[in-house]
Amino acid sequence: MSPTPSRRIAHLDMDAFYASVEWLRYPQLRGLPMVIGGARRREDDLIARLKAAHPEREWTPEHLAEIPVDFFPLLRDYVGRGVITTATYPARQFGIGSAMGLMKAAKLCPQAILLPVDFEQYRKYSRMFKDTIRDIAPLMEDRGVDEVYIDFTDVPGGQRDGGRVLARLIQKSIASVTGLTCSIGVAPNKLMAKMASEFNKPNGISIVRESDLETMIWPLPCRKINGIGPKADERLQSHGVRTIGELAQRDLPWLMANFGKTYGAWLHRAAHGRDDRPVVTESEPVSMSRETTFERDLHAVHDRSTLSTIFTRLCEQVASDLARKGYVGKTIGIKLRFDDFKIMTRDQSIETHTADPKLIRQVAGLCLKRADLSRRLRLLGVRVGSLVKLDEANKSVQNPKEKTGEVLLSAPKSAAHDTLTRDLF
Ligand SMILES: [Mg+2]
Structure with missing residues (x-):
């Protein structure tokens, strides 16, 4: 008789998703400070300027990878009230990030390349990577444009090496279909899987077992738990609770007295790595x-x-x-x-x-x-x-x-x- 398989849940997060989708067509922008945001895409503008500057050659959307870097619009030239949707790491180093106004960001990093958002393209790649996952592991929960939960428990390879074998297969399949990388955390439940997918970014796989709770999860700051926001974190810190381990040391009555019955009880469970939420394949939008x-x-x-x-x-x-x-x-x-x-x-x-x-x-x-x-x-x-x-x-x-x-x-x-x-x- 084979033993009951242990519950293995994966959280998969695409690496720098919007920027990576842009790099597929503009590989020349890889590694540069880049900001995505503001107005709708006007690709034709770029092509029109190229045609004017280089009338000797043909410019069509197939030649996007050949557009010289100095032809892309820069943040410093932006006028308007658009906000940043996402910024690449080299741009974030200048202190800019999501939701910041583009004109404010331009003061901090004027040399960043500014690309308009192209949600149509991001959704297209989102469908591609999700379809790829479903072909391999059908129990998948859609959590937005660039992340999903996957129930590995009964999928072939889902138990081998804690789920690493299946995670590797999914990673490789997504890369070959889309050209994009992702990071995957596999753990006993959604709560820990979500944290684990961040451990080895980009293009990483992290395996967390129940016995890893104290060594891998408890040293992390409370904010790493999905569901502890900045306000709750501030309250916890004011009580001297900074890490998940410190949170786990607080008893249930204390947590319920300070954070309310429901949230206090949830904090207690979360700190001990307990989470029974199922992977829901059909999330019905409201x-x-x-x-x-x-x-x-x-x-x-x-x-x-x-x-x-x-x-x-x-x-x-x-x-x-x-x-x-x-x-x-x-x-x-x-x-x-x-x-x-x-x-x-x-x-x-x-x-x-x-x-x-x-x-x-x-x-x-x-x-x-x-x-x-x-x-x-x-x-x-x-x-x-x-x-x-x-x-x-x-x-x-x-x-x-x-x-x-x-x-x-x-x-x-x-x-x-x-x-x-x-x-x-
Ligand atoms: Mg992501």
């Missing part, structure tokens, strides 16, 4: 949304046509996200951020689930009419919630004749400022 921050503040009246175009595009993007992932939703909402940074949301439910861009646009437009648009806007977002899988929605339609007709809207609440915005968007 909602899908798209939003955009404008290069300059826009006004509902004066920038009507610009806003209208952006608004329509956001609705189309959400609709295509829904369609691609096979979802339909029945709560449609908008998010606005004004020039005073205040955020406002409005939503509206409809009678049937939809992924139709026109209907989403129509209902989102009704939401907009309920908003006070006298201030300038910094950000506009569109969201579709109350999602179900498309096939489930079809199943639940009992009487198709009734439902295929016009979609019924619950009556929108009218507001005093309706006149201002009635015909906008």
